[in-house]
Amino acid sequence: MAEALRSAAAPAAASLLHDRYRMPIDPPCAGSDVIDALLSHRSVRAYLPDAIPAGTIGLLIAAAQSAPTSSNLQPWSVVAVEDPIRKARLAALAGDQRQILQAPLFLLWIVDHHRLAQNGAWQSVPADGLHFLESFLLGAVDTALAAQNAVVALESLGLGGCYIGGIRNRPVEVAAELGLPPRTFALFGLTVGFPDPGALAAVKPRLPQDAVLFRERYGADDAAPALAAYDLRLRTFQREQNMPERDWSEQAAQRVRGPDALAGRDLLRAALERLGFHLD
Known part of the structure; x- marks a missing residue:
């Protein structure tokens, strides 16, 4: 029964994984409501005036x-x-x-x-x-x-x-x-x-896993191709959200360029x- 529930949840996770990375992802072996919620996370910067419920x-x-x-x-x-x-x-x-x-x-x-x-x-x-x-x-x-x-x-x-x-x-x-x-x-x-x-706020794509996940030993000696591909996917997201287009690689470099950026x-x-x- 548990295996059947996990298998039924996997298609939703596959769709959410695609939204998170904007690239083909190996289909997940399982899924769950918790994983779906985590993959759906987005920062919210526009709010209704409604009060937070008591408690x-x-x-x-x-x-x-x-x-x-x-x-x-x-x-x-x-x-x-x-x-x-x-x-x-x-x-x-x-x-x-x-x-x-x-x-x-x-x-x-x-x-x-x-x-x-x-x-x-x-x-x-x-x-x-x-x-x-x-x-x-x-x-x-x-x-x-x-x-x-x-x-x-x-x-x-x-x-x-x-x-x-x-x-x-x-x-x-x-x-x-x-x-x-x-x-x-x-x-x-x-x-x-x-x-x-009424405020646009879709799931923002993240760096591909081959840029952040290593097996046994750290191995990102040449991450430039992965970062360049990510720049293109992020620009597509920014265009869809009516945001200024800016490469992640350029933004990240400027953010850590020196004390004046802090x-x-x-x-x-x-x-x-x-x-x-x-x-x-």
Whole structure:
């Protein structure tokens, strides 16, 4: 019975895989509703004004807390912002992103070492291990895992979302706006709301798997042909969506060309030190 259900689900997955890559893909051996939902993901940047139903935020946090967490440290927190005035201030700090203003809910995902430091004090145990880069990296990884669980959950409810990395442009000001204590850092934001059906937002094609998947050892010595082919598929997508046409290869190169392309995030280490992180 289980095999029959997986086989029946495979055609849907095949269609979704084609949408995700815009190229021929070997037919999947199986499929599932969860895989279909993951393959259907798209960032939503236009929202209806409808409020988020009562109880939704708590449900999303429960889904987030169901993600794996290293040593059960749970080193993250969330600040849920619905006040339009505060959203407007945060939008300005994040580069004037319109979707923050439009979405009825803005979730700020916080790397939270404050709670662990407090617990150490309550236990009369030093929390010196928090001073190391590994601890900050652990916090960032766990926060991202939790947030992605929440995204999968909200999409299953008919909601949409979009990660906002621009919240790291001015982290000290964001911390002040949110009243964050020392040793906390807003890693990214997440807009949440009901997608506006009048706004184009199709599934964006990704790099082909032969550019990102290797067997046994890393082997992308000559990825140029795969990237060039991807540029063409992405331009087709952009044309369909009435977006400016731009090669991924050119956009990616410009995004990492130097500190001037980082929108102030080249100063992130100094900002983290001001916020109480040592990163030894």
